[in-house]
C-alpha cells in the first residue's frame with residue numbers, strides 16, 4: 797500500500813496528463829486503467845485510514861504511479877458526489 801502525499805500525487809497526475817490513459821470505474825474506490833498505446837490494463841484501489849490516503853496499483857511500480865494519478869481525478873469527483881448525497 798502506498799501513501800498518497802501532495803507531492804507524489806502531483807507528479808503522478810502530471811505523468812497521467814502526458815500519458816492520457818483510459819480510466820474506468822469498477823466501483824467506488826476501484827478503477828481500471830488502460831494504457832491506450834500498449835493496451836496494458838491495471839487496477840487501482842484507494843483506501844482512507846484516518847486522515848491518510850493510500851492507494852494500490854497492480855502494475856510493477858513501487859511508488860505512486862500515473863495509473864493512480866489518472867484514477868484520482870475520477871475518484872475525487874465520485875467521493876464528492878457521495879459526500880453531497882449523504883450530506
Ligand SMILES: [Zn+2]
Nearest residue numbers: 853855861863
Ligand atoms: Zn500503476
